[in-house]
Amino acid sequence: MASHFQLLAKDTETGARRGRLSTLHGAVETPVFIPVGTQGTVKAVTPDHLRAIGAQVILGNTYHLNLRPGSELIRDLGGLHRFMGWDGPILTDSGGFQVFSLAKLREVRADGIAFQSHLDGAKLFLGPKEVMAIQANLGSDIAMVLDECPPWPVDRDACALACERSLRWARECREIALESGYLSTDHHVFAIAQGSTYDDMRREAAQALAALDFPGYAIGGVSVGEPQEEMFRQVAATAPFLPADRPRYTMGLGTPPQLLGMIALGIDMFDCVLPTRVARNGLAFTPDGPINLRNERFRADPGPIVEGLDNYTCRNFSRAYLRHLFTAGEMLGGTLLTIHNLHFFLDLMAQARAHIEAGDYGAWHRAWANRYEQGA
């Protein structure tokens, strides 16, 4: 399969890569951070503000959108792009992970996962056919295969079973996407390599999936409760066995230093609810670590959250004003801080891309993480 991913530069010291993924809705410059729009909206922000802060691609959650309002309704209304007013690329997960974290009475079977909706208890089933049909209904630019994400820790036998199922489901998802014409019309389907803490299983999963020639690859089963050191070890044990000319994606990550560390291991794509979720509680990201804007010390602070950061919030509003909004319980606080936090993550990726191109990613990464962790 022709690659839609172009490797533009490689760092000399680290594994960091600078790339470009072409999609039906435009090119994505990598490394990239993907804002999460679970229920058809990146919470608290309008799409024009998302555009203005440089969001390139956003994520929709198959599990949620399929339960409410339903993927067929979204298809009938012209697809998820039109439904939510976002004309850039959209990546969707398969829904499998959220069945594990949200649904009731789930049962993993050889052919998929049976579960009950967390909203109304309705009995539902997600197999390879279902997740590919839902993601096609949504019109996802980048669809994910169904996989089984083992918990941490997990014993070898259970991990082996999850890997075996995940490989079979990945193959089936790919065949369905080929047969339906989904893959041949420039939609992408990404595989997910599992294997938990077992390096041999991680290597085998990566190699088997690489042989299937997917447009992109996620490293799954990380950030599920394991120590940070172990998470990095697992990614380092998987990435080398994925094809160099395809984008690599760690799902659901992470803190700013984690993202920079993952980039150094050759990861190109990230998504995380962290910047948006904490924004609604008043937590703001800065180069010196996060700060809580509800704090009394910001009561009369006339400065922006981050001096010189070019986003709507930092250009127009003081820390004192934001503190007031949170203290008074005003929705606008969450909106303005979501804009800032997302821009902070997006700008961090833009800086990373520039430093990979400049060839000094390693030194910059260490200095950046050092300042951030000293402040925090």
Added chain:
Amino acid sequence: MASHFQLLAKDTETGARRGRLSTLHGAVETPVFIPVGTQGTVKAVTPDHLRAIGAQVILGNTYHLNLRPGSELIRDLGGLHRFMGWDGPILTDSGGFQVFSLAKLREVRADGIAFQSHLDGAKLFLGPKEVMAIQANLGSDIAMVLDECPPWPVDRDACALACERSLRWARECREIALESGYLSTDHHVFAIAQGSTYDDMRREAAQALAALDFPGYAIGGVSVGEPQEEMFRQVAATAPFLPADRPRYTMGLGTPPQLLGMIALGIDMFDCVLPTRVARNGLAFTPDGPINLRNERFRADPGPIVEGLDNYTCRNFSRAYLRHLFTAGEMLGGTLLTIHNLHFFLDLMAQARAHIEAGDYGAWHRAWANRYEQGA
């Protein structure tokens, strides 16, 4: 005092007027609707969206801002415009009305109102000196005098006492604003004529305040529980005794047909929480009356709230999407609907201005109200 209000056109059939009020932060075309920004934010919307829908002037609440975050803090941070990122004109109320509706243990005295904060029970006092100092701290372009708004119904004696106090406080507020230089630096102070249902008291209040030569006049004590017919009667009984060359303002009004009816009586300015408050519950204004977007019948409706209405929400989002946002409890629903509802009110005023200029306000008003009320 030189008038900052220019009468540009008068309707021939009705009392409708087309005017322009100049302020330190720009001209205000009247009739005008003023979005309410109680706590230093028009709830749920960013100032750039407010600008984009044609908001000319917004309202800040003295009572709320003085309690939290405090008017001195706002002054020290450069005033309310800078604090909330709004560079257009700002009108502030005196705080008196909200003491009556929100505060605990209030006591009206000859020199002002003693009360306890509804937030923390702190004992506070608002007299003419205090309300003018607070509004000067905020940097209000249009400040309101302190008044006593009698409830409905009220007996003659109590109404007479409220009128007497309101007149004395208005005189004191004006003197304070003159002495402090507030009025001579192009800030405006508007008087408020009370009188409840007593036509003679309304006439006397209007005439006495007119003699004091204020830059503008509000008709107070309306929309406090009386029947709509009675409300219109009171406004009709007051407006003719206010100077024709100064703007007239009914505070806290109203539904779209009420605004059009008030314009026909010669009223120029309105503010109301109605469009923003109901937006957060899913109620949308249309030319055929309000609709509740939570309703099942909008589940698959691909159309905008109002076809052809040129605002961000109607240009980009379907009724089905908005229903989904409200059903899923997403903040963005309130934001998008606030944008639409405010634009609906602002656009209605723009249409009214055009029809006054065209000389067919009466016919247009009747047709518009007829369609709206048939739909509702």
